Amino acid sequence: MESVIERIEKGHFWKFHGGIHPPEMKFLTKDKPIRPLAMPPELTIPVQQHIGEAGKLIVKAGDVVKKGQALTQSLMPLSVPVHAPTSGTIRAIENAIIAHPSGLSELCIKLTPDGEDKSIARHITPDYTSLSKHDIIEKIAQSGIAGMGGAGFPTHIKVNTHAQINYLIINAAECEPYITADDLLIREHSTTIADGINILDHLLEPAFILIGIEDNKPEAIKALQKATANNDKVKICILPTKYPTGGEKQLIMALTGKEVPSGVLPSKLGIVMQNIATCFAIAEAVIHDIPLTKRVVTVSGRALEKPQNVWALLGTPVEFLLQQCGYPEQQRKHIIMGGPMMGFSLPNTQVPVVKITNCVLAPSEQEIPNDKHEVECIRCGQCADVCPSQLLPQELQWSAKANDQQQLETLNLFDCIECGACAYVCPSHIPLVHYYRVAKAEIRQQKQLDIKAEKAKKRFEARKARLEREKLAREEKHRKAAEARKARMNSGTEQANKEKSAVAAALARVKAKKAQTSNTENVENKELASDQQDKKSQVAAAIARAKAKKQAAVQESSPAQTESQPPTPENNQGDENKKAQIAQAIAKAKAKKQAATSQDTEVENHEELNEAVKVAPVDDKKARIAAAVEKAKAKKQVAPEKPSELDTDKTEETAATNSPADDKKARIAAAVAKAKAKKLKEKNPQSAPTTVDASTNEEQEKEVAITPPLEASEEKSAQALDKKARIAAAVAKAKAKKQQAESK
């Protein structure tokens, strides 16, 4: 690092590749002082004059504003406000053509000056060191300062870096032909600029401050040397005149010998660059509390009678500038905003001056002829020789013409700084930069489209994956359910048996007791038995009771009928021994069933009645389906029937209220079972669609069945059952229909 400074002190600099020496043409304006302009009749202030986000409008048409008053407010970090350059009335806020190569229209504030130029109150801070860094940065941001060299990057972002800064580079190269705005500004305001540099020094604390200036501005160099003499960090680096020395990367290369890697900010290398006019604006803002509302603009070109530098208020129409410099009607052919190398043609003269406008060029026809005699590239390679980015402009041009985007990117099109050196030297007069701009725009657009397409694709794929996942999950669930069923039927036999035998034992005991003791004791015994047994068996008993009742009512022709019937009249009596009787009946039914289907004991106990009564004759599969349905039902009943353990009376009521629901349920189950049976008979049970349908059906039933246990009230349970019934019926009907269709 030391050697860099040593070299600089010796006046040795690095060379960047390429570069050109176009006619400077600075003599047109460089010896005339900056002229303050009269007040234009109207100012057109674009809301956005910098890179980043536009500020939020805080004035409306008709408002009277004072000079320096903020017209927009910056809400985002990458936005800076614009201010009223003078006092006056806001006539309108409307779209107008702004200074942009594309001739875009954007929102502009139209300000009619009142001629009084009344300013808002200012707070002058002679000693900026009394302010905190944060306050200074805030002031810079609030004054609307954005890089005045060309890009217009908000300055407060650039100075608010936490990186260790080695070099603060002040860009005073002003390498474009014609432009002398910075030159004049330095000559006339070097002390203010020095203040600005000191403020930046204070903020960034760089090891060195390098001011890069081309050797064609001897007076400015002298002025700077004098003004910065008291800061030994400052080194004034007098560079040989060559375009584009003022390019950020080129200036960094020339001063420090460092190359900024592609896509990396200079601050990564410990380098921050500021334009010299920005330094002036910073000093004005921080010390004098003057926001950025005017700037020096070089109005030049041979078509003008009096080319010169002027202090132009931001928003001044170019027309006004040109008039002030004498722009005869017959010479009006071509107006360029910016320099001849990188500026852009203006579509009309109403375009306003903005923060980045350093030059308005009105060349005569001889000066910059409008000849577009593009001939074929002869591969002379002169473009490559002058390209400061070391690109191969001619190859880029071929690829751009062929729209070979991939090749363009391999050739690093996006490292082109659009300096125009290549097109300047091209003997075939190929507007190379134009081709690159178009190609860049196309690639950007393509990328945007690609991103969109990519997003759509991702969304689609995510959806597909989700559906797939859900399908798998469903299948997995079904598989597990089926396995669980099977497991319970096969390997879980012992437990089922145990439970069953426990219930049976309890019932037997109850029965035996009943034979001996009175009805009231029976209840106690029952309770005792309940306590001894696990909860499930109690529930099962309750269910069994309910079912028995139901069957008594509904299934008159069933073999179990005789056993089931007796409890009904007893129930009507409201006597408590009724329960015991029911239990008795159940036990009997069970015994019977066990005798009949001794191998099928795996079926859960609460199903047994059902099985014995109507399911037993049906085939195995049907039995399993019914079993699943019944299980779900049982589960549902667990919740409402819990109180039965505590209060028998209540249990009775529950049983009673449940019975219509149960009734319905039974019918539904019957319908489902019937439908299934039909299907099984008609269709090959192994065929895939049927299986899936069946499982889906079960699934649905289960889902419906799972919900009610969460609800405490019986009514709700009944409702749910009702719903379930309807669903099941619908399913059954649908299936029947489908089978009809299929069988056809």
Add this chain to the structure above:
Amino acid sequence: MAYWIASSPHNHIQGSTPALMRLVIYATIPGILAQWYFFGWGNLIHIGLALTTALVAEFTVLSLREKKVAEQLFDGSAMLTAVLIGISLPALAPWWISVLGALFAIVIVKQLYGGIGHNPFNPAMAAYVMLLISFPVQMTSWQPPLALMSIPLDFSNTLSVIFTQFTFDGYSLEQLRTHVDGYTMATPLDTVKTNITLGLTISESMNNPVIGEYVGEGWQWLNAAFLLGGLFLITQKAISYVTPLSFLASLFICSLIAFLVSPDSNASTLFHWFNGATMLGAFFILTDPVSGATSVKGRIVVAALAGFLVFIIRKFGGYPDAVAFSVLLCNMAAPLIDQYTRPRTYGHS
């Protein structure tokens, strides 16, 4: 009021491709004058023939291709091609040689490949090689310098030889090429080559009258004149010094090594530099941007390769001169060389 809308940059160097081509043509004038002085009217007549043919051919093809005829016809590239063909042919070759050559160069080598800027081969050299292969007798019957000729040759006689193969007095080309001592004179390059096969040393060959005072009667001055024109082009920034320097340096290194290894069978660097089409090739042909490499590095490589090939072909090949062949070979290699000599873009490693 409508203003011009143009894309930046708005200013531009004064030079243009046609101007560049014209400058190159002007730069051949010293060489052509030397040729006229030492070898008579032959080449001037061929230049005229080739120019006419080339312009007619160019006009026809451009019209057929519906291009901007007026603009491209006089962009200088066809004229330069014709001039180069005229210069490089043997002075007394029959008229149809230059007509054929110009036709081939413009129609086939240039326009069929897409016109200016798209031809992979240097048209003049491609035409030359085509002619050399198709008509070896006519293309190797070099006229000796006027000073050595026993029969004087004026303009009308030259014209007569070119169109009828005989002078007005009935002398044939063969007779014209005969030395007073009765043998056919060849170019210095040819002479040295033949002498080496005959077992003569280089220093013995140097006594041959065709070598003259230095390294080749007539030829040395011809090359010196092209060198002069070339230097003028460099000062005008019409061509870069890179290509000629690399080419001549490569030829220098090759011939020096050979000379050091075996001085008796290898001619000096000066002999190589100032004989045949060396200087013409170095400054006017290898610098043709269209068919060369694009990057500076690529050009250095291409020119060095050309120098090497020239030496190899002169030394070991069957043809006396080698510039045309090596240029064509280098044209072929140029795209590949370009591929491997791309400059490193700023900020990329």
